[in-house]
Amino acid sequence: MNPRGVYLNNAATTWPKPPEVAEAMYRFMTQGGANLARGSASSRDLSTMDMVLSCREELAKLFGGYSHGDPRYVTFTSNVTESLNLVLKGYLKPGMTVVTTSMEHNAVIRPLRRLEGQGVTVRVVTCSQDGTLPLDSFRDALSGGDLAVVCHGSNVCGTLQDLEAVAETCHRRSVPLVLDSAQTGGLEEISVSDLSIGALCFTGHKGLMGPQGIGGVVWSPWMAEACSSLIEGGTGSFSHEETQPSAMPDKFESGTPNLPGIAGLLAAVRWINSVGSQGHKGQGGGAQGAVTPGFAGDTGDRGIRRDGSQGIPWGGGDEPPVGGQRDLGHGAVRAGHRDQAGASLCPPGPQDPGYLPRRGIEVLGGVFQHPGGHTQRLGGPPGGLRG
Numbered sequence: 001m002n003p004r005g006v007y008l009n010n011a012a013t014t015w016p017k018p019p020e021v022a023e024a025m026y027r028f029m030t031q032g033g034a035n036l037a038r039g040s041a042s043s044r045d046l047s048t049m050d051m052v053l054s055c056r057e058e059l060a061k062l063f064g065g066y067s068h069g070d071p072r073y074v075t076f077t078s079n080v081t082e083s084l085n086l087v088l089k090g091y092l093k094p095g096m097t098v099v100t101t102s103m104e105h106n107a108v109i110r111p112l113r114r115l116e117g118q119g120v121t122v123r124v125v126t127c128s129q130d131g132t133l134p135l136d137s138f139r140d141a142l143s144g145g146d147l148a149v150v151c152h153g154s155n156v157c158g159t160l161q162d163l164e165a166v167a168e169t170c171h172r173r174s175v176p177l178v179l180d181s182a183q184t185g186g187l188e189e190i191s192v193s194d195l196s197i198g199a200l201c202f203t204g205h206k207g208l209m210g211p212q213g214i215g216g217v218v219w220s221p222w223m224a225e226a227c228s229s230l231i232e233g234g235t236g237s238f239s240h241e242e243t244q245p246s247a248m249p250d251k252f253e254s255g256t257p258n259l260p261g262i263a264g265l266l267a268a269v270r271w272i273n274s275v276g277s278q279g280h281k282g283q284g285g286g287a288q289g290a291v292t293p294g295f296a297g298d299t300g301d302r303g304i305r306r307d308g309s310q311g312i313p314w315g316g317g318d319e320p321p322v323g324g325q326r327d328l329g330h331g332a333v334r335a336g337h338r339d340q341a342g343a344s345l346c347p348p349g350p351q352d353p354g355y356l357p358r359r360g361i362e363v364l365g366g367v368f369q370h371p372g373g374h375t376q377r378l379g380g381p382p383g384g385l386r387g
């Protein structure tokens with residue numbers, strides 16, 4: 001751990017994780033390690049099955065799964081990007097219309113643009129300058145629509161949509177709602193069954209406090225039924241059949257899953273379920289309060305309302321080159337983004353690109369995989385600084 005460091009990049013991935021997460025992954029690798037449903041019912045085989053089932057149950061509990069948290073309707077994927085691809089490409093067929101917002105991450109807009117090329121109509125509702133979805137325009141756009149996909153919390157500026165109102169609007173128009181909960185899962189209370197959400201897509205490594213490389217979908221049973229699978233293959237079940245099983249959860253889970261990731265996620269979600277979303281958020285909320293005033297001097301009256309991550313306007317100039325992650329000793333920021341991100345927070349005077357890393361401050365600067373949101377929310381040139 002780095003006692004001098006200030007980690008402000010939780011919207012990219014949370015860190016540090018609860019110690020139980022790494023411990024559970026280590027335990028699985030050293031003491032368990034059996035594959036899922038592909039062994040001889042040894043105690044290690046059973047313990048893997050038990051672990052995977054428990055993780056589904058904990059996620060169904062956290063997200064208010066249908067049928068009293070039926071664990072079969074929790075699917076594991078690698079991340080929310082894969083979850084969104086699975087749901088959007090599995091559900092939308094040529095001739096259908098999907099409604100979305102101008103605040104979507106590339107994990108939504110890129111699959112939709114691809115589907116558009118295949119005959120799906122994409123309607124994008126423009127959000128207001130603070131990133132809020134105008135419900136009247138949304139309701140109008142839903143008319144004749146087949147599916148809606150909405151980002152709950154913006155990764156650019158943290159604006160939260162009024163999920164209850166969004167879900168109610170979709171429900172009234174009989175348009176199924178797909179929710180991108182990347183920035184809010186684990187932090188905001190969400191009940192898919194209470195809100196009649198069609199599919200909630202989550203990622204494990206942000207607010208859920210799990211490791212990277214694990215995510216999933218919490219389905220409504222009818223949406224799981226209506227969606228086709230994205231990949232087919234071995235499921236450890238129905239092995240004598242040449243066609244993909246339609247039974248859940250096997251339908252969407254071909255190939256060996258990320259079992260160490262599920263072990264870590266289970267520990268993380270158990271921890272969240274024990275403290276509650278509000279308790280978990282309360283711990284992060286304290287840090288948020290400390291960060292915001294620190295930024296205020298640099299952002300002026302363009303400071304950002306934040307619920308999960310912080311965002312401040314980009315210091316100017318063109319989009320920076322995107323580079324890889326660099327270990328900078330006390331700091332790790334995205335190389336390429338780093339210099340101009342640093343400029344935004346530099347005190348007046350000569351800009352010093354090493355300002356943040358030297359102080360052990362880890363942030364993400366640049367365009368957060370969502371160019372539209374920058375123009376939308378922050379105005380001016382695309383880019384920002386987020387922690």
Ligand SMILES: Cc1ncc(COP(=O)(O)O)c(C=O)c1O
Nearest residue numbers: 079080081105107155180182203
């Ligand atoms: C709103 C939103 N959606 C989707 C994603 C993609 O997440 P992942 O890389 O875990 O698939 C992110 C990541 O920052 C995000 O903020």
